[in-house]
Structures are given as structure tokens and as C-alpha cells.
Amino acid sequence: AHHQAGGIRREDKSGGRMWPTVRALLTQSGLDPLTITATGPHGMLVKGDVLAAMGLCAPPLAPAAAHEPNVVKASAATASPAAAATTAAAAAAPKSAPAAKAAKAATAAATPGVVNEFEDLPVTNIRKVIAGRLLASKTQNPHEYVTAEVSLAGVAALRAQLKKAGVKASVNDCVVYAAARALAASPKINATWDNAKGVAVFHPTVDIAIAVATPGGLITPIVTGADGKSLTAIGGDIRELAGRAREGKLKPHEFMGGSFSISNLGMFPVDQFSAILNPPQGAIMAVGRGVDKVVLGSDGQPTDSPVMSVTVSADARVADAADVARFVEVFREHIEKGAASWVV
Helix, strand or coil: CCECCCCCEECCCCCCCCCHHHHHHHHHHCCCHHHECCCCHHHCCCHHHHHHHCCCCCCCCCCCHHHCCCEECCCCCCCCHHHHHHHHHHHHCCCCHHHHHHHHHHHHHHCCCCCCCCCCCCCCHHHHHHHHHHHHHHHHCCEEEEEEEEECHHHHHHHHHHHHCCCCCCHHHHHHHHHHHHHHCCCCCCEEEECCCCEEEECCCCCEEECEEECCEEECCEECCHHHCCHHHHHHHHHHHHHHHHCCCCCHHHCCCCCEEEEECCCCCCCCCCCCCCCCECEEEEEEEEEEEEEECCCCCEEEEEEEEEEEEEECCCCCHHHHHHHHHHHHHHHCCCHHHCCC
């Protein structure tokens, strides 16, 4: 495997030298550089090594065997009894998936009454990175939540009008469009937290990261300058970035960074949920599905209307709950506008 097994670290022959982009990737991922096989000159890590360890691309060609870095392992003479036992168990373990299944079946057959009710699945490196970052975010960043319902009647009318003209626009496209306009008017929400300096950083551009599920795990490609783009331009960017994300073809700058995130589970039977902050961003919006509810119409009579719940999770060090509430209010104003007000 390209990513060394936990507990086994290679010898650093590069003297700690690495390119700034590699160092930035390591900081973002939280990976230990000495647990990643280095394929660069003189034992240096290259970007491909770190991205492969994160599970985002195929590993670069490994160096020739004669030039591979040494792996530092505890010897049998110096290892603790627990480590020796672990090493022995690892050595005795089946080396392939078919062999593992065969051994498991043989054990079950030899032990009457024992039923295999579960199977251990290996965790990919990208899932380890995601889990580590989410755990750190949830435990180290003070989360606050603001939830509101918005009407989708205007969005439904807009989409019907665009469909007649042969133009595709999803509800998610409309959400990103409205959020971008609201962020442009809400500098405290369009911000990140600089942990080193202990200050909030307000961003001059609106760069929205969109959560996309891939076979390897969750990734957040970024729609840059979203507040200056039309609805169809935003939709085109989202579909193009999401397609390349699922193919593992995104470049680091296309999924690292951003000033705000949106996670939409509206395609599932999910009415409402709260998302964990994506550091160093100061806020993330969780979007539920659209549902029909009975409301009072303009004539005072009850009628059914599509509504959607959104929950904004924010870093309390970056913005107060009142700031988040004002952002949600502006978001509602934009997404509930009539079709003529949208820049298509």
C-alpha cells in the first residue's frame, strides 16, 4: 500500500525538506509525513504522494527498490511483549482477501454454534482524514445553529418557466445562487477562522464549497466567485466539478479552501439536519428536502405550498447567532423572489 501501515514510520532522508504545496496538503489532511511513502528525489515527498495517501489519486510510481527509504521497525529483541504479539499476529494473518475469507469460514466450521454476524471492512485513507477533521472540528470549534423554513414556491415557478425554455436548473443550483447573494451582503458569514492568529478573516470573494459524495468519501469542490455568476453558470460549474470529483480528477485548489459550505440532502427523505463545520470556514448550510405544507395564502385562505428547511452551523468565534439569523433572512429574501428577479 502506498500509505504505510499505522505504527510503522520510514526514515526521513530528505532532512525535512518539502515543497510549500506539500506542506500545506499535510496540514490540511493531518497526515504524518513519515507514514507516507516518498517517491520524490532524495527521499522527498511530492504532492502525488500526499494525495494518494488521502485516497484522491493513484500513487506515483514507487522509487526503485535500491533507493526506497528504510522502514524503521522494532526488532524482536527490543519490542515490548504486546508489540511482539501484535507483530506475530500480523505475520500469521492471511495475506489476501480470499485467504482471509477461507480462514474465517474454516474457523466458523470448526466452532459449532458460532455464527458470523459481521465483517470488518478496511477504512480508506480519505475516510480517515475526513473522520479526523470532523472530530477535531466538532470538539474544538464552538458550534451554534440557526434553523429556518423558506418557501420554494418562487423556485418552483422559476424552474417550470426555465424548463419550457429548455434550460435546466436544480433546486440545489437555486440554493447556491441565493446563498451566494446573501453571503455577499453578510461579511461575517463569508469568513474563516485563523487559528494561528486567533482572528476571523473576512473574504472579499464568495467561494462556496459544495459537499459531493464520492465512492471514496465526501469531498467539497468549490464554486469560485459565486456571487457574480448567473444561475445557469453556477449549475454548470456544480455539475462539472461534481463529475470530476466522482472520477477523482479534481486538482487540490479546486477542493481546498472556500469561504462557506453547503451540504444538501434534499434528494433523500431528510427534512432537516445539522452539518459539522468545515474548518477553517466559519459557517456551513445544511439543506433538507422540499415538502408541501398548509399555509395561509395572500387571500387569507389555507393552501398548500412547498417549503424547505435550512440550518446554518456557525463558528461562534467568527459570528454571533444574530449575524447568522440576519444572513438566513437575506437568503430567504433571495430564494423567495419572483422569476423576473433572478439572473439566469
